[in-house]
Amino acid sequence: NAGVMQNPRHLVRRRGQEARLRCSPVKGHSHVYWYRQLPEEGLKFMVYLQKENIIDESGMPKERFSAEFPKEGPSILRIQQVVRGDSAAYFCASSPWESNTGELFFGEGSRLTVL
């Protein structure tokens, strides 16, 4: 049973470049969540998606950030024109449509460094 897979695990970008982070949920899970963790800080919710739909993007910055979860393929978190403040660990989590426990399964994270 493969868990949540995130790639790349580490990504280095220069200011102004684009970063694309990918998340493959647990097989059969239709809910995906993205979180950001700045150094020495807690996890901040960014966006919650179901297949082809954004359900809650209340934690997403209004500019430069976008997320999708297409019918086929992984969920993508895209950061355009990165700045140094975007340097953080980005975690993806998934859950099934019906979850008796409400458990979210997290990936190992993608660590973005902006030079």
Add this chain to the structure above:
Amino acid sequence: DAKTTQPNSMESNEEEPVHLPCNHSTISGTDYIHWYRQLPSQGPEYVIHGLTSNVNNRMASLAIAEDRKSSTLILHRATLRDAAVYYCILRDLIQGAQKLVFGQGTRLTINP
């Protein structure tokens, strides 16, 4: 999601029990109490959850106060691998799948 309050840090010794407290005085009747932990350089992992009754699983026990305004996560015999940040989170499952809102959590240090 209702707010929870946890101590910033706790320390314990290996092979001793650890009691991690959480206050949630504004909990609603449909809020479940969830605990997650985050080991260094890893993603969070689910530990346990409960509604009203005390719960046990292979990782830990959850003791819930009778008025549900507080709860305690119990690690019966701490190991060095239990050193992590522990998050107590309230989640209303009646409304279906929702995001988890993480607070600052309790950083648990285990001394050998």
